Amino acid sequence: xxxxxxxxxxxxxxxxxxxxxxxxxxxxxxxxxxxxxxxxxxxxxxxxxxxxxxxxxxxxxxxxxxxxxxxxxxxxxxxxxxxxxxxxxxxxxxxxxxxxxxxxxxxxxxxxxxxxxxxxxxxxxxxxxxxxxxxxxxxxxxxxxxxxxxxxxxxxxxxxxxxxxxxxxxxxxxxxxxxxxxxxxxxxxxxxxxxxxxxxxxxxxxxxxxxxxxxxxxxxxxxxxxxxxxxxxxxxxxxxxxxxxxxxxxxxxxxxxxxxxxxxxxxxxxxxxxxxxxxxxxxxxxxxxxxxxxxxxxxxxxxxxxxxxxxxxxxxxxxxxxxxxxxxxxxxxxxxxxxxxxxxxxxxxxxxxxxxxxxxxxxxxxxxxxxxxxxxxxxxxxxxxxxxxxxxxxxxxxxxxxxxxxxxxxxxxxxxxxxxxxxxxxxxxxxxxxxxxxxxxxxxxxxxxxxxxxxxxxxxxx
Numbered sequence: 001x002x003x004x005x006x007x008x009x010x011x012x013x014x015x016x017x018x019x020x021x022x023x024x025x026x027x028x029x030x031x032x033x034x035x036x037x038x039x040x041x042x043x044x045x046x047x048x049x050x051x052x053x054x055x056x057x058x059x060x061x062x063x064x065x066x067x068x069x070x071x072x073x074x075x076x077x078x079x080x081x082x083x084x085x086x087x088x089x090x091x092x093x094x095x096x097x098x099x100x101x102x103x104x105x106x107x108x109x110x111x112x113x114x115x116x117x118x119x120x121x122x123x124x125x126x127x128x129x130x131x132x133x134x135x136x137x138x139x140x141x142x143x144x145x146x147x148x149x150x151x152x153x154x155x156x157x158x159x160x161x162x163x164x165x166x167x168x169x170x171x172x173x174x175x176x177x178x179x180x181x182x183x184x185x186x187x188x189x190x191x192x193x194x195x196x197x198x199x200x201x202x203x204x205x206x207x208x209x210x211x212x213x214x215x216x217x218x219x220x221x222x223x224x225x226x227x228x229x230x231x232x233x234x235x236x237x238x239x240x241x242x243x244x245x246x247x248x249x250x251x252x253x254x255x256x257x258x259x260x261x262x263x264x265x266x267x268x269x270x271x272x273x274x275x276x277x278x279x280x281x282x283x284x285x286x287x288x289x290x291x292x293x294x295x296x297x298x299x300x301x302x303x304x305x306x307x308x309x310x311x312x313x314x315x316x317x318x319x320x321x322x323x324x325x326x327x328x329x330x331x332x333x334x335x336x337x338x339x340x341x342x343x344x345x346x347x348x349x350x351x352x353x354x355x356x357x358x359x360x361x362x363x364x365x366x367x368x369x370x371x372x373x374x375x376x377x378x379x380x381x382x383x384x385x386x387x388x389x390x391x392x393x394x395x396x397x398x399x400x401x402x403x404x405x406x407x408x409x410x411x412x413x414x415x416x417x418x419x420x421x422x423x424x425x426x427x428x429x430x431x432x433x434x435x436x437x438x439x440x441x442x443x444x445x446x447x448x449x450x451x452x453x454x455x456x457x458x459x460x461x462x
Contacts, residue, residue: 020169022191025153030176030196035063038175040141042067044074046140048353049167052081052104053263053293054076054209054301055160057145057204064143065089068097073209075099079137081128081162082106082206082357084295103128103163105348113354122348122402125262125360126319129166142171144201148194157189158182158423159206160293162262162315165189177202187312204445209295211266214242214249220416222246225333228419229377229412230254233281235327237261237364240295243335243381251276258282259289260327262318262360265296269303283326285311285424292318319360324367324409330376337382339448340397340430341458343407343422345380352400359444365409369423377412380405384415384439391442393434393450399460413437419448431458 013368019026042048042064051057065088068076078089079101086102089098090112100109100118104125110241123131131137144164146155155176157164165188168174176196180203193199214222225247230236235258238244251257258279259268267287271277279287281330288308292315294300299438317323326332337355338346348356368376382392393415397403409425413434420433431450435458450458 018039022165022168024196025192026194028194030193030199033198033200035177035200035202036067036266038200039064039067040278041173041198042073042076042141044076047077047138049139049142049171050078050080050083051144051157051160051164052083052162053160053295054084054206055145055158055164055182055293056083056085056207057143057202058085058207059204060143060175060177060200061085061089065094065098067092071151075095077101079103079139083108084209092117102357104359105354112354112379117351120354120357124313124319124358124360124363125162125322126363127316128163128230129316129391132163132166132170135170139167139171141173141175142167142252143175143177144168145177145182146191147181147184148178148180150184151153152173153193155193156182156184157191158185159304160425161185161187161189161312164294165314166316173197179204180205181206183301185304185310185312186308188314188317189312206298207303209240209265210297211245213244214246217416218242218246221381221383221414222248222250224414224416224419225379225381226250227385229379229422230331231375232256234258234329234331235260235282237324237330237332237360237368239263239334239359240265241335247333255281256280258327259291260284260318261290262292262315262364263295264289264291266300268409269300272303272309272429281328282458283328284323285318290318315360319363321363321370323369324364324374325370326372328373328375330368330371331379332368332377333379333381334361334365335382336380338392338394339380339396339413339434341384341434341453343410343413343430343434343448344397344403345405345410346397346401347404349400349402351398362405362409365405369409369411378409379412379414380410381414384417384437385442391438391446393438393442393446395446395453426462428454428456428458429452429460429462432460
């Protein structure tokens with residue numbers, strides 16, 4: 001990729017052989033500007049990338065929103081995975097100025113998407129970087145948050161390498177919010193300051209995601225998974241939320257666990273401190289935790305700061321199915337919203353209402369299923385009922401519900417009532433095992449519905 005350098009005083013453009021590799025120092029220096037000055041480069045019709053999760057550059061996002069209103073911009077596309085903090089560019093007052101384009105839906109964009117004022121791209125987390133590398137989405141301006149330059153001029157993308165590395169490799173103009181609170185992490189997230197067109201002083205606390213109090217149901221699901229499905233020496237992938245946290249809290253008696261996960265949170269720190277996570281048997285990065293982005297509290301951010309025990313990598317590597325499959329006893333633990341009696345899994349929506357995204361669920365479900373050692377365990381988990389007491393195991397999916405994980409992908413499904421193993425099971429066997437882990441109040445109705453749908457009784461027999 002060729003990149004223009006700023007115009008010289010003589011008015012003649014200077015050409016420089018530009019490498020898009022962020023590790024490569026260039027013979028140029030960024031301009032230090034205020035946030036308002038830096039984002040003034042954004043113009044109507046541009047595509048803007050925003051760094052996601054805990055790395056969301058809140059000062060730049062706020063300045064961008066105000067610039068869009070002040071300059072009466074039109075049709076600016078804002079692309080990102082889930083972001084933290086307010087997303088005022090999705091407010092009704094910004095309609096026509098900005099339109100959000102989410103690769104994974106965060107709570108701050110959910111209403112705008114469901115109201116038709118923003119967009120959602122269903123895509124595997126592992127393939128988001130391809131959107132930029134293949135020029136399917138051409139980024140004009142990238143807004144990222146980084147740690148301050150070290151003595152060699154290198155910054156770190158810190159808590160979120162994910163698709164941000166690909167974004168800075170392909171963006172025409174890069175603005176960095178330089179924040180001393182951003183941890184410096186090892187791995188793929190290093191970027192030399194010379195790749196920035198503008199830098200902004202951006203001291204600010206990172207958005208924190210504090211764990212909620214877990215219910216008895218969630219703790220029971222965590223116990224079942226930890227005691228029945230996670231082996232010593234397993235390599236773990238887990239998402240965020242109370243069920244993954246419940247699993248982690250129940251693993252204190254395990255040994256030689258490894259972590260290879262697109263994201264992790266505070267619960268992993270507890271296991272490290274307990275001596276349970278050694279990463280001894282991992283194929284890639286043995287002895288080290290491998291991740292791509294983080295969501296958690298300041299305790300987590302301090303844990304990963306300048307810590308060679310943790311390697312943060314491009315999500316196209318972390319979520320690559322052949323890479324995942326080489327890890328020993330790969331155990332993928334993911335949550336879902338609804339499952340029908342044949343094993344179809346809804347994970348990104350509630351009926352027609354978009355809720356989250358495809359994310360890394362299928363990447364890891366498949367990677368664990370085809371593990372090289374034959375000992376991988378793809379696990380999906382959910383409470384048996386909604387907060388209103390409705391069964392989450394259903395005869396038919398809600399109209400508009402999105403099947404993220406197909407019935408052919410599913411191996412283990414866990415509720416507080418037990419574990420259903422569906423791999424190799426026919427439809428009536430699947431119905432039988434799913435009804436067994438449904439809430440007792442709904443089992444009779446599910447059995448009748450299964451007979452009506454399959455024209456035969458659910459049965460454990462082949």
